[in-house]
Amino acid sequence: xxxxxxxxxxxxxxxxxxxxxxxxxxxxxxxxxxxxxxxxxxxxxxxxxxxxxxxxxxxxxxxxxxxxxxxxxxxxxxxxxxxxxxxxxxxxxxxxxxxxxxxxxxxxxxxxxxxxxxxxxxxxxxxxxxxxxxxxxxxxxxxxxxxxxxxxxxxxxxxxxxxxxxxxxxxxxxxxxxxxxxxxxxxxxxxxxxxxxxxxxxxxxxxxxxxxxxxxxxxxxxxxxxxxxxxxxxxxxxxxxxxxxxx
Ligand SMILES: [Zn+2]
Numbered sequence: 001x002x003x004x005x006x007x008x009x010x011x012x013x014x015x016x017x018x019x020x021x022x023x024x025x026x027x028x029x030x031x032x033x034x035x036x037x038x039x040x041x042x043x044x045x046x047x048x049x050x051x052x053x054x055x056x057x058x059x060x061x062x063x064x065x066x067x068x069x070x071x072x073x074x075x076x077x078x079x080x081x082x083x084x085x086x087x088x089x090x091x092x093x094x095x096x097x098x099x100x101x102x103x104x105x106x107x108x109x110x111x112x113x114x115x116x117x118x119x120x121x122x123x124x125x126x127x128x129x130x131x132x133x134x135x136x137x138x139x140x141x142x143x144x145x146x147x148x149x150x151x152x153x154x155x156x157x158x159x160x161x162x163x164x165x166x167x168x169x170x171x172x173x174x175x176x177x178x179x180x181x182x183x184x185x186x187x188x189x190x191x192x193x194x195x196x197x198x199x200x201x202x203x204x205x206x207x208x209x210x211x212x213x214x215x216x217x218x219x220x221x222x223x224x225x226x227x228x229x230x231x232x233x234x235x236x237x238x239x240x241x242x243x244x245x246x247x
């Protein structure tokens with residue numbers, strides 16, 4: 001399944017159950033974010049005659065780094081960019097970064113933002129253009145947020161606030177298509193919430209057409225994402241624990 005964003009030349013390749021690999025490209029080169037698998041990426045790049053400039057790794061989970069080994073066999077000059085704290089768990093990194101580092105990718109400036117919580121060293125990649133965009137990995141999803149596996153709720157809440165404070169026209173590219181089930185959970189908590197109902201309708205329509213429901217706009221997400229709307233750490237913690245036990 002492919003989604004295509006004309007303005008920013010970012011396409012999504014849906015793989016495994018619900019992962020989305022993002023490919024950001026210009027006429028000659030591409031940057032791939034969290035390649036769960038290599039094959040669909042290799043095919044796309046070859047068919048479109050694109051050089052792989054870099055692989056961005058938001059965190060170490062295998063459904064984010066699984067394709068990297070094969071990709072760098074095909075494109076040995078590709079930069080593999082990952083957190084300097086993850087030299088052991090993200091094995092092929094050759095450019096190690098930390099919070100607030102600035103990178104030049106596809107002739108654009110990209111900022112590293114550390115967003116701890118899902119893992120102890122999760123990072124995101126932010127490009128502040130006219131329409132800013134953010135590759136957020138597993139920290140925030142449409143209508144949801146990532147599970148807190150290694151960090152604390154406090155760290156995750158801080159990460160969510162950091163995202164919330166970005167420009168409201170930021171387009172957010174997350175790594176999983178979880179929107180529908182997140183909305184069903186939110187509607188269990190707030191059954192009368194009209195914004196959630198409207199969003200669920202839109203999402204069901206897109207899914208029935210085999211389209212991705214992501215990326216999402218921060219401004220619109222502020223209306224429907226209970227985690228982004230949480231007023232304090234206690235509320236955030238309640239929501240995250242509630243979601244963890246929701247089936
Ligand atoms: Zn993950």
